[in-house]
Amino acid sequence: MVEVGLWGALIPLAGNQPRVQVEARDIRELLRKLVEAHPGLQEPFDEGVAVVIDGTVYRDDWSRTLPDGAEVFVMRRLAGG
């Protein structure tokens, strides 16, 4: 079980919870279970999502595992310049 922080725009779509508990081994499972629990998250995830694990931003590597007690945060996939 990991505790996941959500970026601001997601909070209203996840029952107004800024942090949610998810049982997930890796990013792929995390995102799938988040959408299962909160279908409204599908659209923002489709527009682009990144997951921060212990301070490191992962935008594409969805096989990245979530270590026990990891600090996890779901963030919009941002553009660079």
Next chain:
Amino acid sequence: MGFDPSYQDRKFNAVGTRPKRPDGIDKVTGRARYGADFNMPGQLVARVLRSPHAHARITSIDTSRAEALKGVKAVVTAADMPDLTGGKRSAFAILSNCMARDKVFYDGHAVAAVAAIDARTARAALKLIDVTYDVLPHVVDVDAAMAADAPLLHDNVFTRGVDPRPETSSNVAARSEFGHGDVAAGFAAAEVVVERTYKTEQTHQGYIEPHACVASVNPDGTAELWVCTQGHFVFRQTCADLLGMDVSKLRVTSSEIGGGFGGKTHVWAEPVALALSRKAGRPVKLVMSRDEVFRASGPTSATSIDVRIGATSDGRITAADATLRYSSGPWADAWAETGAMTSFACYDLENVRTVGLEVLVNRPKSAAYRAPSAPMAAFAVESAVDELATRLGMDPVEFRIRNAASEGTRSSYGPVYGPIGIGPTLEAAQAHAHMQAPLGENQGRGMACGFWFNFGGQTCTDLNVNADGTVTLAVGTVDVGGARASLSLVAAEELGIAYDRVKAVVADTATLGYNDMTDGSRGTFSSSMATISAARNAIRVMRERAAMTWGIPVEDVVWEDGHARARTPGQGNQSLSIKDIAAKSGNTGGPIAGHSELVADGAGVSFATHICDVEVDPETGATRVVRYTVIQDAGKAVHPDYVEGQYQGGAAQGIGWALNEEYIYGADGRLQNPGFLDYRVPVCSDLPMIDTQILEIPNPNHPYGVRGVGETSIVPPLAAVANAVSNAAGVRLAHIPMSPPRILAALDQKG
């Protein structure tokens, strides 16, 4: 694959040296081919008809007179570019921006395009296209656009991120919020509070090379696109999506790129050129004029930002709050959200809240510009932090050190930081001779910090060992500032061969797998990771070939200094150089290559601290930058010259933004300064030498410790210059650019 991207301490031979860049001779002799330097047989010339109105409904377009003009081969409008985006908002915005559909949303919005046998005919044809407009009220200012009675760009925009959904449409496309703690309680605990509203005007990336492409669509649907872009694979995907083409049939070649800075991460006219070529059945060259570049491509957001920060008298910040309003052009994007995330990222805050509002205005679609959205937020926050330090009677560097984020800090945008470099850049600034240098009359010093995320992404590299033992390295990230030199160094390092034995090229979309764009400071970070991986794969093959030659197990062959060597003493001192192995490759299993396809994640966030001295003429408000220092963490500087170049270039762009660059609109909503005469980028005589200090704190998520360096350098300058000007003038400047009339007015107000 088994590739481990984690950092391993090592001694470098090639990396960290400063050899000549491989594309240098082509570029100093004029042989390098940029977007407009390429031609195809039978090529037509395209020109685009653009809206003279800031906001209007298109009631009719009649292209028949233009089509009838001798020499005109195709005319396209939105009718030739049907909506295939399937309801995807961001894609529809790109399509609508490339060619106006029922409405034009800004001065310069494309309405129709012509392909003709020469420029003169194309220009004449534009005058024969009859467009009737129903002109609508417009709004260009970000604050005015939020007023209750502001003209609405769309009637179906209900602010996203607000619960419950608003019942009326507005120009505020989205709201986002970040933060933690109890901000009200934090302010209650504060002994000193500063509060101010800041404004920044819209700026352009100002790349010297206008957008240019040559598109050629064949009757069988195969197509080629030659284009100056930061991401030819992404352009291929976007153009194929918008025009309903097979990705495999569209081959995109990135030309040498004459500057991008984010502005060439977006498609502008490329789909139009392809549509014209498809219709005309001939190659089409489309080159934007400078006027078009300013009016219809790339500007960053104009902003209006409220900042409030409170602290105790011993210099500890107790609460921070910011509301950031960013113009996004006619369509929603996430620019304010990004600004809201970056604004307080440098600090360790118990109570913080940031709100971002995406505001629609009748200006060109806002685009990425080097650490997009961060410089404006940093300007507001770092100005406020400076003001707070002054109010507290504290040294601005010391105050920042006391409040700086560090490993384990919960960032203002949510996640907790790993090891980060803000502290070391501040300490380096504190120790820098620049901080102690005396100031002259009417001079002031300012400093500021900056943050940027940095990204990695999908990356693909081929490393081919040629028969003579030289190496051709094919990369898929566009080289915007010397990356081919850096990546050649990395290949040389990993293979243990000389730098000049490696030739790096940027491959086209048909010859290499998919690569994300060169954006997010990812070019050298990502492609060096892929190059290391590809080189290791090639080394494995070469060890196998040596083992085969010697008839020993591959495990007994090691790779050292460009040679395969037998490890076990009983096997003698056998050694084969890369050249020996390559020469025999035909007899040992065929060509030798190493490939790599990976996701380079873990770029790691980036910080910088800048110091700036200015002199302000008290009678005219003219500002001269007299000294400038950039301190930034590079993780590991692969080619230090080009790391310094990124630092200096970002600083120069930031100085221009701070002092003179701005989009100026008339009351009619038309851009008044679409040219380099009155859009005032810094010229050579405006700037001093720009000193740099490269810190090297290894990035744990890269084998060599490399960190992206391209963007962060533009984040601190707006605030560093503003703090310096405010100190020199004795009055706080809160509106960027600090042009002479604004400074003189502030001086007069001070009295």
Next chain:
Amino acid sequence: MLAEGGEKAFVLAGGTDLLVRMKSDDFDADLAVDIKSIDGMDSISESGGQFTIGAAVPCAAMGENAALTAAWPGVVEAANLIGSTQIQSRCTVAGNLCNASPAADSVPALVAAGAVAVVTGPDGTRNVDVADMPAGPGKTTLAPAEIVTAITLPARGDHGGDAYLRFIPRTEMDIAVVGAGVNLTLDAQGTITSARVSLGAVAPTVLLVDAAAAAITGTRLDDAALSALDTACAAACNPIDDKRGTVAFRKQVAGVLARRAARIAYDRAGGK
């Protein structure tokens, strides 16, 4: 040729304004007549202290002419402020005058210097004070088919000095937001016996400000005189708000520049 060409006929000297206009979509030129190959147009000559600058002389060549620079440093400085090095190789003071921008850099300096334009047309040749040439933004008092063939500067005389300063946001490459030209003659004791003060970019045409000249004439440019000069210049301004500056800024800076230019001109004239 120009007479036959009518309204869409233009003179091409350096081309640094004309070519920019030719590229704009709402400008049509049917005829451009290149005057650079006409005899005498491309040289600077001196006779009895008076200088004649041919209409096709690039501004860079003015700076290379030691005698002209010594006699009229303000005029040469102003001419050399127009655009970049590249523009300097092409642009001309006659073109700068005929383009009739209120912000033209060389014109205030020429006006302060009392320069005269030599005008040739179908009806012969006439001399026109440069001050009388601009009629408004983009308009001159030239009759159809008349062209400027040369600019003449009077003999400098003893105890004289001129200067031109302009304000731009950057250090180079901008159009003047305000320009000020000052031309002084002193007596042996350093008292100003005659003065001409001109301002650019603060009105539809370059201004010759008599009140500003009066404010310093008879003085040795003491602080009170400088202050009066500043006030007179600010009062003479009739500027607009535009992308380059505000009304308030232009009025304020006009006085500042006039003061600073006056100091330089005074020093050059030998005043102490």
Next chain:
Amino acid sequence: MSAIAVSTTINGDDVEFLCNSDETLLDVLRDRLGMTGSKEGCGTGDCGACSTIVDGRVVCSCLVLGAEAEGRSIETIEGMADGAALHPLQTKFIEHAALQCGVCTPGFLVASKALLETNPDPSEEEIRFWLAGNLCRCTGYDKIVRAVQDAAREMREA
């Protein structure tokens, strides 16, 4: 409109071309003669990327008509190296990393060459003001100025 026949000298070679009356020298170089080393960054004389030398003076070729080339001597970036031997400025620009994207580089080199022919020992300030008509958006000019200083030093010592 009938084309104008022009005879000129480019990089020491006799060249003849036809052009329209409204075509610029830059258009002629790039589109008619295939000399794309001169770049069009603005078309209005504000960026210097199209710098060429006409009869010894550096100009923006976007502000010169093709027809004006008649009888003149024109030097472009393509003629700067002497065969395989680079001009010292070219060498120093590479050595000092004075280019990133490189699109402004031809203009800077041509303008710098004109500077050093006029003034073999320019101060930093003189270099900066001479080159103020050449825009570079990548480098912040620092390494460009250093490259010109170093090339000037080497050329003086040669």
